[in-house]
Amino acid sequence: MVSLLSHSTSIHFTSHLFFNSQLCQHAHPSQFKFRPRRTNLSVNSLEKNSSFSSNTQNQPQEPPRTLFPGGFKRPEIKVPNIVLQLSSEDVLSDKSALDVIDGAVKNRVGIVVLNGGEGSGGKLYEAACLLKSVIRDRAYLMIAERVDIAAAVNASGVVLSDQGLPAIVARNAMMDSKSEAIVLPLVARDVQTLNAAVNASNFEGADFLIYGIDGERDHKELVSSVFEHVKIPIFIMSNTCGVEKLFNEGSQLLKSGASGLVISLEELKSFGDDDLSRLFYSIYVPKEPKHEKVQSSQKIWTLDTDNGFPGKKRVAGFTELEDREQQIIEKERSVLLEAINVIQRAAPLMEEVSLLIDAVSQLDEPFSLVIVGEFNSGKSTVINALLGKKYLKDGVVPTTNEITFLRYSELNPKEQQYCERHPDGQYICYLPAQILKEMIIVDTPGTNVILQRQQRLTEEFVPRADLLLFVISADRPLTESEVAFLGYTQQWRKKVVFVLNKADLYRNASELEEAIAFVQENAQKLMKTEHVTLYPISARCALEAKLSTSSNSLKDYEESSMDNSHWKISSFYELEKFLYSFLDGSTSMGIERMKLKLETPVGIAEQLLSACQKLVRQECQQAKQDFTAVNELVISVQEYALKMERESISWKKQALSMIDTTQARIVKLIESTLRLSNLDLATSYVFKGEKSASMPVASSIRNDIINPVLSEAQKLLGEYMTWLQSNNAREGRLYKELFEKRWPSFIDPQKQAQLETSELLGRKYELSIKIIENFSAPAASKLFEQEIREVFLGTFGGLGAAGLSASLLTSVLPTTLEDLLALGLCSAGGLLAVSNFPARRQKVVDKVKRIADALACELEEAMQKDLLETTENLENFVKLIGKPYQDLMQNRLDKLLETEDELTKAEEKLRTLRIEIQNLHIS
Numbered sequence: 001m002v003s004l005l006s007h008s009t010s011i012h013f014t015s016h017l018f019f020n021s022q023l024c025q026h027a028h029p030s031q032f033k034f035r036p037r038r039t040n041l042s043v044n045s046l047e048k049n050s051s052f053s054s055n056t057q058n059q060p061q062e063p064p065r066t067l068f069p070g071g072f073k074r075p076e077i078k079v080p081n082i083v084l085q086l087s088s089e090d091v092l093s094d095k096s097a098l099d100v101i102d103g104a105v106k107n108r109v110g111i112v113v114l115n116g117g118e119g120s121g122g123k124l125y126e127a128a129c130l131l132k133s134v135i136r137d138r139a140y141l142m143i144a145e146r147v148d149i150a151a152a153v154n155a156s157g158v159v160l161s162d163q164g165l166p167a168i169v170a171r172n173a174m175m176d177s178k179s180e181a182i183v184l185p186l187v188a189r190d191v192q193t194l195n196a197a198v199n200a201s202n203f204e205g206a207d208f209l210i211y212g213i214d215g216e217r218d219h220k221e222l223v224s225s226v227f228e229h230v231k232i233p234i235f236i237m238s239n240t241c242g243v244e245k246l247f248n249e250g251s252q253l254l255k256s257g258a259s260g261l262v263i264s265l266e267e268l269k270s271f272g273d274d275d276l277s278r279l280f281y282s283i284y285v286p287k288e289p290k291h292e293k294v295q296s297s298q299k300i301w302t303l304d305t306d307n308g309f310p311g312k313k314r315v316a317g318f319t320e321l322e323d324r325e326q327q328i329i330e331k332e333r334s335v336l337l338e339a340i341n342v343i344q345r346a347a348p349l350m351e352e353v354s355l356l357i358d359a360v361s362q363l364d365e366p367f368s369l370v371i372v373g374e375f376n377s378g379k380s381t382v383i384n385a386l387l388g389k390k391y392l393k394d395g396v397v398p399t400t401n402e403i404t405f406l407r408y409s410e411l412n413p414k415e416q417q418y419c420e421r422h423p424d425g426q427y428i429c430y431l432p433a434q435i436l437k438e439m440i441i442v443d444t445p446g447t448n449v450i451l452q453r454q455q456r457l458t459e460e461f462v463p464r465a466d467l468l469l470f471v472i473s474a475d476r477p478l479t480e481s482e483v484a485f486l487g488y489t490q491q492w493r494k495k496v497v498f499v500l501n502k503a504d505l506y507r508n509a510s511e512l513e514e515a516i517a518f519v520q521e522n523a524q525k526l527m528k529t530e531h532v533t534l535y536p537i538s539a540r541c542a543l544e545a546k547l548s549t550s551s552n553s554l555k556d557y558e559e560s561s562m563d564n565s566h567w568k569i570s571s572f573y574e575l576e577k578f579l580y581s582f583l584d585g586s587t588s589m590g591i592e593r594m595k596l597k598l599e600t601p602v603g604i605a606e607q608l609l610s611a612c613q614k615l616v617r618q619e620c621q622q623a624k625q626d627f628t629a630v631n632e633l634v635i636s637v638q639e640y641a642l643k644m645e646r647e648s649i650s651w652k653k654q655a656l657s658m659i660d661t662t663q664a665r666i667v668k669l670i671e672s673t674l675r676l677s678n679l680d681l682a683t684s685y686v687f688k689g690e691k692s693a694s695m696p697v698a699s700s701i702r703n704d705i706i707n708p709v710l711s712e713a714q715k716l717l718g719e720y721m722t723w724l725q726s727n728n729a730r731e732g733r734l735y736k737e738l739f740e741k742r743w744p745s746f747i748d749p750q751k752q753a754q755l756e757t758s759e760l761l762g763r764k765y766e767l768s769i770k771i772i773e774n775f776s777a778p779a780a781s782k783l784f785e786q787e788i789r790e791v792f793l794g795t796f797g798g799l800g801a802a803g804l805s806a807s808l809l810t811s812v813l814p815t816t817l818e819d820l821l822a823l824g825l826c827s828a829g830g831l832l833a834v835s836n837f838p839a840r841r842q843k844v845v846d847k848v849k850r851i852a853d854a855l856a857c858e859l860e861e862a863m864q865k866d867l868l869e870t871t872e873n874l875e876n877f878v879k880l881i882g883k884p885y886q887d888l889m890q891n892r893l894d895k896l897l898e899t900e901d902e903l904t905k906a907e908e909k910l911r912t913l914r915i916e917i918q919n920l921h922i923s
């Protein structure tokens, strides 16, 4: 099984090893993962996407969800592990239960199964919700039988009983409800018999089994048959009572091959953490010295395996090149580690980086030949034929359910092979076959199967392959789904060797030639190459031929195949020759192998880096747009200022017209007062001079004109200020909301709280109101009175009574001109003085106008200042709230550009490395 997690953590049993499925569903927009940012796939489209079904090409192309073709990743189950089985009553009525579970998922328990018990669906749901909130993503939460509840609480999967739903139905229903999820749901079976176990694992594609045993007999059956036939993890549920007994039984079962125990809440409470640790460690034995024989009775799970392959580490290759290869490996390791670093920084949620981490950890491993093809195409038979013995099972229905590594080991003569499930989940078989001395052969589950888990396993493994042996069955040469799968392998730029198997099915040579031409022609087109390596073979015949010879050594077989002129055998020999030549470092093929091996991680790194580049480029673009947008938003406040300026004109007009009207009224009053005919007034001024009482005109100016207009002006300016402030506050709020809505992730609540609009936009100056407040009506009226008095005095002071009496005549005459005429007639002596009267009066009028104009000017200026201060206030406010956004965006942009640069440098280093690998040659 492919491990997508760091091997450095491989031996820890519990929580942190679990794939963080929740994480997958909540990608931060600024952080990339190959996640369904936009996908909202229906079940149908999921199904279409999930396998290379024959109609794949006719479907509208969805952008890929991940680099894996189906867009899904399998959840991984770490073994050994503890499954905690609970009922809803356990969760709902036992108050201490949640604390115990919380502690357990932190340490030892990796899977929690919730049974309905006697409770209703409602109770089960309630218990599931509680459990989910406690467990979070630290362990898998599985619900027994109820797919609906599992989906509703976003559980990791379901456990089905023997009589429960078919696994595929349950899986599809879960996927339907989690259409955004990238991780496939888990489906487990609760079984009691060997048949049910085999059925669930091999035909249903269950992810793991819970196997209930009852007593000694069951125990023996388990060891002898179930563990032999079933490769998926098996967790044992025993009815043994007592902690000590359970402990002993558990440790024996673990040693025999069980993946873990199923325990109840009661048992969990009585087992301490230490007991559980002891239980797991009891199955480990000290690491055997390399090269020593592996005893099947004593499975070894070494604690210090730092990669997926326990066993000896060696690099195949011809001596002359070994040093050079080793040098390149060392350089490659450092370049790749750097690339991993950059990728993890550029796209922290890109889980595919685990492919590269795995590939780096396997740099020292032997070459891997990975056999792929549709189910039933004869992959296992091809491998058996290569190995010279029927090590792997074959059959007409899908038989390979796990990625199986075949590695070399010299076993004792009685033993054929020894297989074990590595804690990382990989299935490894050690065989004494010659060809494995130089390469690891990897058997994969067939593609185009109804069992999605198997399909995913193979897809996930493809990037790690050094060479793919693509087995095509002669009875269906190059199906549409094979074409799609081939396309996927090319996405990873894999070298592919084609095998047209079951060639014995053709009736004659011309049929065979036709099929070869067909496959070759299409493969050339698909792989866009002139040269396609294709071997038509009959693995079955080749195996039979090998088995019929006394020894399975290459030499014997060679002789036997030479004797046998039949092409069915000789063609297989050709394939074998090709593979062996591949292993010989002294030949160009051997160099080719070395290059392929070295290029595998480079290819993965290139893919990931280019995906990262694309992502970072997109983010950069987005960041630039955001940066421009935020700057534009800050600047846009100037438009608001202009708009306010425009609208303030009408306010100013109103205020000025008030002054104008007042001035006109005062002028009118002055004109009507300053008349020669206004004898009473004149007399009173002339005779009483300064001592005369306040004139009625003055109080009229003050009380009837200025005072009312002042209060009116105050009201108007108050409204003006309110208009300014409310517009400002509204606009400020709008800006604040705009920033927050548009870039919600940038908000720092603490800082934001300090930026309350009311405070920043509150009233401060109100100059225009002050101008009016400072305008004193008594002072103004006094001034006017003074002026009027002076006019009278200046006119009549020197005339005496005669002049004045003459003016009596005029008291009935209405106009000033008439006044003058009358005066002129009456007293030529007073003419000069009196004739100045209109000019004096005009002076007063002018003075009034001047005062009014000055006031108007002052007020307009103050109103303008108020306006500017308010809009500036808003501008400053917008600048202030925009600043953190501008800074953050600038920062983000700088970081992205830096990351882009780092990615480019990493790509350049990879390019150089690739060239160095390409330049490897036999000296």
Ligand SMILES: Nc1nc2c(ncn2[C@@H]2O[C@H](COP(=O)(O)OP(=O)(O)OP(=O)(O)O)[C@@H](O)[C@H]2O)c(=O)[nH]1
Pocket (backbone or CB within 6 Å): 373, 374, 375, 376, 377, 378, 379, 380, 381, 382, 393, 394, 395, 396, 397, 398, 399, 400, 401, 444, 445, 446, 447, 501, 502, 503, 504, 505, 537, 538, 539, 540, 541
């Ligand atoms: N006629 C003929 N049958 C073959 C040949 N090779 C394999 N078969 C048969 O094809 C069937 C499938 O073979 P397997 O080797 O199990 O195929 P597989 O690809 O490993 O199948 P999965 O593991 O299920 O993917 C078996 O019945 C084999 O006996 C061959 O060369 N000729």
